[in-house]
Amino acid sequence: MADAKVIPFGEEPRTKRRARRGGTGRTNRAAAPLAPVPAPATEQPSAAAADGGPEQGGAGEAPAGVGGWERKVAHGLNFLRRRITGEYEVDDFGYDQELTDQVVMSVLRPFKEKYFRVEVKGIENIPEKGSALIVANHSGTLPVDGLMLQAAVHDHHPAGRNVRMLAADLVFMLPVINELSRKLGHTLACAEDAQKLLERGEVVGVMPEGFKGIGKPFSERYKLQRFGRGGFVQTALRAGSPIVPCSIVGAEEIYPMIGNSRTMARLLGIPYFPLTPAFPWLGPLGLVPLPTKWTIQFGEPIPTDGYPPEAADDPMLMFNLTDQVRETIQHTLYKLLVQRRSVFF
DSSP states (O other), X not given: OTTOOOOOTTOOOHHHHXXXXXXXXXXXXXXXXXXXXOOOSSOOOOHXXXXXXXXXXXXXXXXXXXXXXHHHHHHHHHHHHHHHHTOOOOOTTOOOHHHIIXXXXXXXXXXXXXXXXXXXXXXXXXXXXXXXXEEEOOOSSSTHHHHHHHHHHHHHSTXXXXXXXXXXXXXXXXXHHHHHHHHHTOEESOHHHHHHHHHTTOEEEEOTTTHHHHTOOGGGTTOOOOOTTOHHHHHHXXXXXXXXXXXXXXXXXXXXXXXXXXXXXXHHTSSOOEEOSSTTTTGGGGGSOOOOOOEEEEOOOBOOTTSOGGGGGOHHHHHHHHHHHHHHHHHHHHHHHHHOOOSOO
8 A cells, every 4th residue: 555656637657658759678568557556544634625626625526515505595496486386386265385484484584583583582482383373563654563573473483383373354454455465374353364374273363452552642551442252262162272461661762653644544445544753754764663662571371262152152251361361461562571671772
C-alpha cells in the first residue's frame, strides 16, 4: 500500500503518456495492475471535507443549501401545477387543507409569532382526536382574533389540528372573503353545519358575542357581551362534544374603536362603521393594526357526553352551561389582564 498511487479521475497513467511521447523503455514492461485497496476499518472523511468543501472553503463544491432551495422550488412549481389543473381536494364545506397548511398559515404565522407575539396557554385542553367546541370571546373591530386562534391551534397543538370557525352571514356575502373563508374551513354559524362538523370529529370554533363583541367601543373592552340564546351549548350537547372555553387578551387594542358612524354603516349595509384614532383619518394606513402583545388561553374542557339525549332540549340546562362558559372566559380575562405587564410587551 505504500507504493500505491492514486490516479486522478480523467487523467491517464504516466506510462501511457510517455509511450505517446516516445519515452523510455520502461513502457515495454507489462504494467502490473494495482491491487485493490481494502476498505479501512474506520469511516473515512467525506469528500467535501477531504477536498476542503463548503465547510473548509474548498473550491468546486456547491454552496450549502442549494439542494434545499431546489427542492423548495420544485415543490412550489408542483403546487402551482396542481392548483392550475385542479388536482387538489376540498371537503363538502369547501375546506382546502393543502392551501391552508402551505399558504395561508405561512402568511398568518409571521403575524402570530413576530407581530402580535401570541403566547398560547392550555393547548393540551384541546383533545388530540375527536370533536371539541372552542368558545372564545370576540373583539378587535376586525375579526383578526379568529384567524390568530386558528393559527395558534394549528401550530401549537401536538396533533396540528385545524379549527373550523363558525362565521357570520356577512363573511360569506363578500366576494373574495367568501372564497378564502371556505378554503380555510370556515362555515356558516348555524346549528346544522356545526353539528355536522362535530359529528365528524372536527374541532369547531365559535365566538358567541358576534358583532356585539367585535364592534363594541373601546371603553367596554374585555367586558363580555351577551352570548345569545346558548345555541352553541345545544349543539355540543347533541353531539356529545366537550366545550373548551378560550380567553383572548390583546385583540381589544389593535383597533381602538372610539366611535361608530351609524350613517355610514347604513349606507354600506354593515353592522357598524368604526372610528379609530387612525381610521378613516389616515386612509389605508389606518387599517394597520397596532402591534399589541397577545395571550390565548384554553381552559379545562366542560364535558357534555354524560347528559341524556333529551338534555339538549332543556332550557334551564342550556342557560346554566352557557353562563358557566361565559363566566369562565370572563374570569380568565381578568386574570390575564392582571398578569399582563403592558399592552405592547
